[in-house]
Amino acid sequence: MEEERMLPIANVGRIMKQVVPGSGKISKEGKQVMQECATEFISFVTGEASHKCHNENRKTLNGDDICWALTALGFDHYADAISRSEQLIVQDHSKQEL
Numbered sequence: 001m002e003e004e005r006m007l008p009i010a011n012v013g014r015i016m017k018q019v020v021p022g023s024g025k026i027s028k029e030g031k032q033v034m035q036e037c038a039t040e041f042i043s044f045v046t047g048e049a050s051h052k053c054h055n056e057n058r059k060t061l062n063g064d065d066i067c068w069a070l071t072a073l074g075f076d077h078y079a080d081a082i083s084r085s086e087q088l089i090v091q092d093h094s095k096q097e098l
Contacts, residue, residue: 006039045069 012035016026048069049061063086070079 007035007042009035012038045073045075048073 009031013026013031016031016034020026045066046061046069049065052065052068053059053061063082067079067082070076070082
């Protein structure tokens, strides 16, 4: 993969550290592998959503397109989690506007 199209390795490492026990360590190679996998996963899902938008003559992806792609690719649990998070964000923004 092209280096500039990958997720930032520092961000990947920071996320990985959040789930590793306090005494655990993550090798540079481990971070690089996770960086490649996460970047590829995002590209895979985004490509599927983009294909749907293209077929519907739309140019802009939205959250529903990503959730649709996740479900179509067999990642229903991720789509459900994103939908729930999106609902919480909308509720939070509604409260802030009051």
